Amino acid sequence: EDQVTQSPEALRLQEGESSSLNCSYTVSGLRGLFWYRQDPGKGPEFLFTLYSAGEEKEKERLKATLTKKESFLHITAPKPEDSATYLCAVLRMGYNQGGKLIFGQGTELSVKP
Amino acid sequence: ETGVTQSPTHLIKTRGQQVTLRCSSQSGHNTVSWYQQALGQGPQFIFQYYREEENGRGNFPPRFSGLQFPNYSSELNVNALELDDSALYLCASSLSQGSSTPRTQYFGPGTRLLVL
Numbered sequence: 001e002d003q004v005t006q007s008p009e010a011l012r013l014q015e016g017e018s019s020s021l022n023c024s025y026t027v028s029g030l031r032g033l034f035w036y037r038q039d040p041g042k043g044p045e046f047l048f049t050l051y052s053a054g055e056e057k058e059k060e061r062l063k064a065t066l067t068k069k070e071s072f073l074h075i076t077a078p079k080p081e082d083s084a085t086y087l088c089a090v091l092r093m094g095y096n097q098g099g100k101l102i103f104g105q106g107t108e109l110s111v112k113p
Numbered sequence: 114e115t116g117v118t119q120s121p122t123h124l125i126k127t128r129g130q131q132v133t134l135r136c137s138s139q140s141g142h143n144t145v146s147w148y149q150q151a152l153g154q155g156p157q158f159i160f161q162y163y164r165e166e167e168n169g170r171g172n173f174p175p176r177f178s179g180l181q182f183p184n185y186s187s188e189l190n191v192n193a194l195e196l197d198d199s200a201l202y203l204c205a206s207s208l209s210q211g212s213s214t215p216r217t218q219y220f221g222p223g224t225r226l227l228v229l
Contacts, residue, residue: 004155034217034218036220041201041223042222042223043119043203043220043221043222043223045220046217046218046219046220087155087156099169100146100158100161100171101146101148101156101158101205101218102158103155103156103157104155105153105154106154
C-alpha cells in the first residue's frame with residue numbers, strides 16, 4: 001500500500017538554527033515527489049518537485065533532496081516567516097492523465113526570533 | 114495569470130443537508146482534483162476531473178460527487194452531510210497534455226466546511 005510518513009510531526013527552531021525535515025515513502029512506481037508549504041487556514045503552496053533519486057532543488061533557504069526511499073527538506077538559517085506546516089506528497093499514477101497526490105501528515109515548523 | 118479560486122471560503126451546514134463547493138482552475142489548466150483535509154492531517158484525494166469526466170476516485174462514498182464544466186471549472190457536491198465531513202476542502206488544478214510527464218498540482222485557498 002502506498003504510504004508517506006513525515007517526521008518529526010512538530011519542530012521548534014531558533015532563528016538561524018538549521019535543520020532538516022524527513023519524508024519517507026513507499027509507493028509502486030514513483031512518478032514525482034512534491035513539497036508544499038501550508039499556512040494556517042490556507043491552501044498548500046507549491047515549493048518543489050523531485051523526480052529521481054539524487055535530484056536536488058533549492059529555493060532561498062530551502063533545499064530538497066531525494067533518495068530511493070526518502071526525501072529531505074533542509075532549512076538553512078531559518079527566519080520566523082518560515083514558520084508553517086510543510087507537506088510532502090508522492091504522485092500516484094494509474095489514472096488516465098493526472099494522477100493523485102498521496103500526502104504525509106505534515107511537519108509543523110515554528111521558528112522563534 | 115489567475116490562480117486557483119474557490120467559493121465560498123467558509124460554510125456552516127447541519128447534518129443531513131447538501132452542499133456545493135466551487136472551484137475555478139488556474140488559467141491554462143484542464144485538470145481539477147479535489148482533496149479533503151481534516152484538522153492536523155494531510156489532504157486526502159477525493160476525485161479528479163479531466164475533460165469533464167471523472168478521472169480517478171479515492172476512498173470516498175458516492176454521496177461525494179462532482180462536475181467539470183467546459184471552461185474547466187468544477188463543483189464538488191456532498192449529499193447527506195455527516196459530522197465527519199467537517200474539513201477544509203481543497204481544489205487543485207494542473208495541466209495534462211497526454212504525455213507521461215507528471216504535472217504539478219496548484220491548490221486554491223480552500224473552503225472550510227463545518228457540519229453541526
